[in-house]
Amino acid sequence: MNTTVIHLGFLSVFPDAIDFILHQQPARTGGVLVGGPDQTLHLVGQHLKVTFLALFAAVAIALPAGVILGHLRRGETVAVAIGNAGRAVPELALIAFVAAFIGVGLGNVTIAFAVLGIPPILTNTYVGISQVDRNAVEAARGMGMNALQIVVRVELPLAVPTIMAGVRTAAVNIIATVALASLAGVSTLGDYILGRNVYGDEGVVAGAILIALLTLTLELSLAGLQWLLTPRGLKLARAGAAA
Amino acid sequence: MVTGHWRVRAAFALIAALVLALGVAACGGGSNDDNTGTSGGNSANLIKSNPANKGIQLTVGSKNFTEEYILGNIYAQALQAAGYDVKTNLNLGSETIAYKALQDGEISGYPEYTSTLLESIFGKTTVPADAQQAYAQAKQELEAKGETAFQPTPFADANAFGMLKSKANELGVTKISDLQGKSQDLSLYGSPECRERQDCLVGLEKTYGLQFASFNPVDIGLRYTVLDKGQADASIVFTSDAQLSANPDKYVLLQDDKGIFPAGNVIWVTDQSTVQKAGPDYQATIEKVQKGLTLPVMQELNARVDIDKQDPAAVATEYLKEDGYIQ
Numbered sequence: 033m034n035t036t037v038i039h040l041g042f043l044s045v046f047p048d049a050i051d052f053i054l055h056q057q058p059a060r061t062g063g064v065l066v067g068g069p070d071q072t073l074h075l076v077g078q079h080l081k082v083t084f085l086a087l088f089a090a091v092a093i094a095l096p097a098g099v100i101l102g103h104l105r106r107g108e109t110v111a112v113a114i115g116n117a118g119r120a121v122p123e124l125a126l127i128a129f130v131a132a133f134i135g136v137g138l139g140n141v142t143i144a145f146a147v148l149g150i151p152p153i154l155t156n157t158y159v160g161i162s163q164v165d166r167n168a169v170e171a172a173r174g175m176g177m178n179a180l181q182i183v184v185r186v187e188l189p190l191a192v193p194t195i196m197a198g199v200r201t202a203a204v205n206i207i208a209t210v211a212l213a214s215l216a217g218v219s220t221l222g223d224y225i226l227g228r229n230v231y232g233d234e235g236v237v238a239g240a241i242l243i244a245l246l247t248l249t250l251e252l253s254l255a256g257l258q259w260l261l262t263p264r265g266l267k268l269a270r271a272g273a274a275a
Numbered sequence: 276m277v278t279g280h281w282r283v284r285a286a287f288a289l290i291a292a293l294v295l296a297l298g299v300a301a302c303g304g305g306s307n308d309d310n311t312g313t314s315g316g317n318s319a320n321l322i323k324s325n326p327a328n329k330g331i332q333l334t335v336g337s338k339n340f341t342e343e344y345i346l347g348n349i350y351a352q353a354l355q356a357a358g359y360d361v362k363t364n365l366n367l368g369s370e371t372i373a374y375k376a377l378q379d380g381e382i383s384g385y386p387e388y389t390s391t392l393l394e395s396i397f398g399k400t401t402v403p404a405d406a407q408q409a410y411a412q413a414k415q416e417l418e419a420k421g422e423t424a425f426q427p428t429p430f431a432d433a434n435a436f437g438m439l440k441s442k443a444n445e446l447g448v449t450k451i452s453d454l455q456g457k458s459q460d461l462s463l464y465g466s467p468e469c470r471e472r473q474d475c476l477v478g479l480e481k482t483y484g485l486q487f488a489s490f491n492p493v494d495i496g497l498r499y500t501v502l503d504k505g506q507a508d509a510s511i512v513f514t515s516d517a518q519l520s521a522n523p524d525k526y527v528l529l530q531d532d533k534g535i536f537p538a539g540n541v542i543w544v545t546d547q548s549t550v551q552k553a554g555p556d557y558q559a560t561i562e563k564v565q566k567g568l569t570l571p572v573m574q575e576l577n578a579r580v581d582i583d584k585q586d587p588a589a590v591a592t593e594y595l596k597e598d599g600y601i602q
Contacts, residue, residue: 061394063473063481131497135504136464214467215494217501223492227468228369229395 048234049241059230066231067238076242079220083207083250085142090149090202095195098157102191103183111158118151123209127216136217145210149202156198160191189263196258203254207247211239221246320599322563325556328358333553336382337365338373341580341587342432342515342573346386346541348591353564356601357556370395377422377544383553384545387424388432389413390474390537392544400473402537406431410542423550424542426562430515430570431538434474436529437512437519439502443527450530451483458485464501465511467492475511478535502526514538517581520574541565567598 051057056068101107123144130144164187172186188195214222224231224239231238259267333354337347347365355361364382367373370391376382389409393399397416403409410427417424436451443449446457454461458479469475470490479485487509493501499518501507512519512528519526543561550557572594579590595601 059471059473059477060398061400061468061472061474063400063477064471066471128494128496131494132500135506136491136493136497136501137506214492216497217464217491217493217506219467219470219492223467223470226466226492227471230468230471 045233045237046241048232049237052231052234052238053242060232061230067235072238072242075219075221075223076246078218079207079210079243079246082138082141082145082210082213082218082220083203083246085138086145086206086210087149087199087203089142089146090153090206091199093146094150094153094198094202095157098154098195099161099183099188102158102161103179103187105162108158108162111154115151115155118147121147123148124212127212131216138218141213141216141218144216145206145213148209149206152198152201152205153195154198156201157191157195160194160198161187163194164190189261190266192258192261192263193266196254196261200251200254200258203250204247207250208243211243320563320566321602322353322356322560322600324356324358326358327554328556330360331553332360332362333383333549333557334362334364334381336363336367336373336376336385338370338385338387339366339368341517341577343386344587345576345580345591345594346568348588349564349568349594350384350386350543350561352588352591352595353560353600354557356595357560359553359557374544377546378420380546383549384543386541387544388539389427389542390433390539392416392542402539404534404537406538406540409537410540413542417544418547421548422544422546424544425558427540427542428565428568428573429540430568430573431540432513432515432573433538434469434536435512435514436479436531437498437502437510437526438508438529440525440527442508443529448529450532451479451485452532453529454483454485458487461487461508462489462491462506463487463509463511464491464493464498464507466495466498469511474536482533482535499526515570515573515577517574517578520571521578521582541568564595564600567594 052067053072054069056065056070058064059066098111101111126147127141127144130140134140134143161183168186168190169182172182177185210220211222211225213220214226221239221243224235224242228236335347335351335354337343344365347363351361351363351365364376367376367382367385370387373382373385373387374396377385389406389412390402392413393402393409393416397413399412403412406427410424414424438448446454448454448457463476463479465475470492471477476487476490479487491501491507498507498510498512499516502510512526514528519528543565545557576590576594579585579593580587592601
């Protein structure tokens with residue numbers, strides 16, 4: 033395809049981008065075949081691997097911290113300040129910082145993206161747990177539950193919608209940004225987006241389309257998970273409130 | 276809750292200040308001032324201002340990285356010294372954008388690598404290794420579109436196979452084909468697109484028959500960092516990189532004995548109507564002022580911007596003064 037034509041409208045690249053995903057084609061720079069299902073599936077797999085590692089790390093750190101602070105109804109300052117400051121740090125700067133001072137590779141990249149996921153999970157978990165109806169907590173205590181039982185059987189289930197909203201925000205932030213890992217030693221769909229000279233505009237758009245699809249799929253899956261985790265009584269109460 | 280808000284704000288301000296301080300510390304690092312000048316002044320080089328050029332407007336363009344900023348500033352200041360009315364537009368992004376700006380008449384011309392022009396703009400898969408042949412081919416393609424190009428610079432920028440000198444000594448290698456039988460234990464780093472490029476990983480695998488333990492994509496700004504930190508055994512770098520001239524005893528480039536890295540000299544790409552409008556001083560000034568731009572000089576100029584953090588315009592002025600093009 034002639035490079036000068038491309039500026040006329042990038043929408044015209046969409047069919048070529050789909051073709052790039054489905055069929056191998058010669059690289060712009062010659063010599064090898066690129067694109068097609070094999071390379072694309074490999075990169076999608078890598079992209080999901082980094083996303084899930086980072087998301088699990090973020091949940092593993094932020095969920096217990098948010099639960100403890102929320103249960104004690106203390107540390108609002110800390111939870112909110114970390115949430116806000118975390119959102120103010122641009123991920124590209126963070127990746128550059130981590131790569132230059134800690135190193136590149138899967139472990140370091142996972143840390144950088146986990147940092148991106150922690151703020152929304154921490155803030156939402158804190159808010160969700162601390163806003164559980166005090167009467168419910170007092171009733172549980174009156175029934176003889178200890179602190180752990182109150183957290184696991186009363187506070188966590190009732191806070192599921194708020195906590196999951198944070199997890200979904202974190203997941204979308206992470207999966208849409210993980211393309212940057214291709215600048216720090218880990219191949220992801222960012223390879224397509226950053227390698228225009230090799231993959232052409234169809235490769236760039238193919239990468240963007242795939243990331244958008246992955247993001248929507250992950251968001252819908254987590255919405256399904258949230259529905260499964262939400263206690264039946266809470267669903268009924270919400271349905272009743274809506275009616 | 277007034278006090279609560281206040282504490283939130285104070286904590287936020289503190290964290291923001293910390294983040295900023297870290298950023299500033301990161302940017303300020305790594306400066307060294309052991310510059311050696313390029314060469315002494317030469318009065319024969321002096322560009323004379325021609326009154327006939329007054330009122331002729333030229334807009335100098337460039338792409339958006341160090342070497343291009345410096346070149347754009349050198350050409351702009353030289354043309355100004357020749358008496359032209361010069362404007363600049365030195366942040367044009369990739370070659371596609373810069374070339375489009377030229378076609379749209381937004382700029383009069385910009386410096387471009389012959390290899391990039393032939394591969395990326397004109398879709399060639401092979402580029403002549405000889406600078407004059409590559410220039411002739413690029414010029415022919417450009418003239419078919421009503422554009423043209425002036426003579427190439429003395430320096431050429433190309434991909435190169437870089438290692439720490441200590442690692443190369445340990446392996447006992449001086450050229451790329453020496454890596455036969457050793458490369459399977461080496462981790463290779465390069466820009467993300469290197470993996471599929473003929474003048475990068477593909478050429479190393481196909482032409483040299485080498486297999487590496489891993490190929491890892493990194494930002495071009497990190498290709499020396501990963502060598503320094505010991506994460507990379509080898510890195511695909513550019514021959515004109517500042518780090519090479521700043522640390523001649525630290526890094527070594529393996530000789531490309533099978534010729535997979537085509538060199539790209541820089542040519543001034545412009546359109547034919549501008550050449551007619553601007554008169555003979557236009558081409559003469561551009562070709563004169565780039566005569567001193569050999570590879571060591573270009574590395575040195577890049578180092579002043581990338582490592583010493585000087586302004587590209589100031590570095591361009593220094594070059595022009597040191598070589599006597601302006602006073």
